[in-house]
Amino acid sequence: MKKILTPLLVMSFHFISSQETKACKCVQFEKLKDSLSQSHPFFQPVTEEDALIPPFTYISVKYIKAAAKSENIIDPVYQRIKDLQLDSIDALYAIMQEEFSKKVNDIPIPLIIKKEKFKGTIAILYTTDSFLSKNYYIKISKDNGKTWQNYFTGLVANHYYFLKSNSKYPLWKDESHIQIEADITRMTKHLVYGETPKYTVVKNNALLTLDLAEILKDSDGDGINDIEETQKLFTNPYSKDTDGDGISDAEDxxxxxxxxxxxxxxxxxxxxxxxxxxxxxxxxxxxxxxxxxxxxxxxxxxxxxxxxxxxxxxxxxxxxxxxxxxxxxxxxxxxxxxxxxxxxxxxxxxxxxxxxxxxxxxxxxxxxxxxxxxxxxxxxxxxxxxxxxxxxxxxxxxxxxxxxxxxxx
Incomplete structure (x- = not known):
């Protein structure tokens, strides 16, 4: 038997197990364990008032009358599963693989929220597919699809927006701004073992406008926008090579x-x-x-x-x-x-x-x-x-x- 590869990934076991081996005495280690046991995060839901405040200055919000309803969004994966009345794990996985293999510029179609062209510039607004968080990105081509650049919008699904793919508003507001309808949400119950987090809708008729100048800003020209470097990577947005090892931040x-x-x-x-x-x-x-x-x-x-x-x-x-x-x-x-x-x-x-x-x-x-x-x-x-x-x-x-x-x- 071999050692399990890469410990501590999120697992689907539904039991608790433990094993004990005599350990050595280490005061520093015991102090660390004590500090960790006292530092578990206490979940405090944000207020509805705070959820209504845009998290970044490059985002503005207005409220519209005829808003799209998020419950009417059709997910192609689950719609096929429903139509075929599938219940086996293998069949479900096969459908998911098939649907996610359909792509537009390397992005699986089920993850695309909006794709639109404006004066020769193509924009694809999409979400990543991660268990812990779904991040909203926008991919842009200024030469009719020959080359593309990818940009993090700074937004994470349900924190505090859920972007609607069934919006009838055009993605492009003008050449300097994109827009998208969203539910404004807040988490009311966090993820615990055996249960998914719960969210409530604060407003279901928000129209977000995002300033592209801020989203596209890449001060060091390394291919990662400043928003992603400061919010996600904690790298230097003014240096292509934060650690100075000769490998750009994008490739490192x-x-x-x-x-x-x-x-x-x-x-x-x-x-x-x-x-x-x-x-x-x-x-x-x-x-x-x-x-x-x-x-x-x-x-x-x-x-x-x-x-x-x-x-x-x-x-x-x-x-x-x-x-x-x-x-x-x-x-x-x-x-x-x-x-x-x-x-x-x-x-x-x-x-x-x-x-x-x-x-x-x-x-x-x-x-x-x-x-x-x-x-x-x-x-x-x-x-x-x-x-x-x-x-x-x-x-x-x-x-x-x-x-x-x-x-x-």
Whole structure:
């Protein structure tokens, strides 16, 4: 049996499990656990008055009489499922795959809200497809579709707008502004285990106008607009290469920090990306594996090649993974086939303001040395639905790793 790849993704298990292994004493680690247990976010719904205030100065709102109704929006995926009266998981998945394979400029048609041309400029307003948050982007071509640029609008679905694809208003208000109808919503019950979040509609007749000059602003010309750099990436909107490693922020899988390689970055990379064989044990609850350092690169490459390849689609490039940490070695890690934003807890507090759903990103601790045991460490990954603590021992040949306090909900 091999180590489960990439721990703490959102999982669909409907049970709680745990395993215990004797750990070393570490005062710093215990203090961290105490602080985390006292820092769980308290959900406080925004008031209706606050929901009515536009979140950005480049957005204006007016209220219209003959508004489109969001309940009348036809989702092509679920409409086909309903028409065919499907109930098997395989059939549902096949329909979803088929519908999402129909694309306009790399964007699945079910995600497109509006597509419209104005004086030779084409605009596609669409949403991403993510469990934690659906972000609204606009893709624009000024040469009749030959080349395209992608821009984050700053808006996240239901925080505080749900954009309506059935609006009869044209997408283009004029050459400098786009417009779209929206429900103004607020979350009244946050996501908890087994239940989806609940939203109520504050106003169902809003018409938003967005100033394109602000949305298209890309001060450093790196292909990422200033809104996305400041709100999502926490990179420098005035530098094409925030970390100065010679790779532009748009292409860099770790744009905030220069990558480095040492024994600790290899340890963390092996935990996150490795697929090592478990050490055989008579105890089924005991999980232990070994990361050899002398052959680390070759081993990891072989393990990754054994995994099914994922096609790199356009939307996948927008689906950043967020890791909250103060672990300096982890921040210097070189991600594999994904973009990771390493945010400090302070940065994460700002990040969460754009959507309550962002509270569910995992926290990765520092690698703490044990107080009384030489070359022995504790490392923890703590999420909202899964958690693992690792007891790590350094040996002449590499890292020996045991897991304890493993839980899944």
């Amino acid at each position: 899988n770790n744009p905030k920090y220069t990558t480095a390689e040492n024994d600790f970055t290899k340890l963390l990379k092996g935990i996150i990306y490795g697929n090592y064989d478990f050490v055989k044990s008579n105890d089924p609850s005991h999980e232990e594996f070994f990361i050899p350092l002398a052959t680390f690169d070759e081993d990891l490459k072989t393990q990754r090649n054994e995994l099914p390849k994922r096609e790199k689609e356009f939307l996948y490039s927008l689906d950043y993974k967020v890791i909250v940490t103060d672990n300096d070695n982890l921040k210097r890690l070189e991600p594999i086939d994904e973009k990771i934003l390493f945010l400090t807890p302070k940065e994460f507090a700002e990040y969460q303001k754009t959507s309550y759903m962002y509270h569910f990103n995992p926290y990765y601790s520092k690698v703490f040395p044990c107080d009384e045991e030489r070359d022995t460490y504790i490392f923890m990954i703590e999420g909202s639905m899964t958690g693992t603590t690792y007891l790590i021992k350094r040996t002449p040949g590499g890292w020996n790793i045991e897991t304890f306090n493993v839980w899944m909900a």
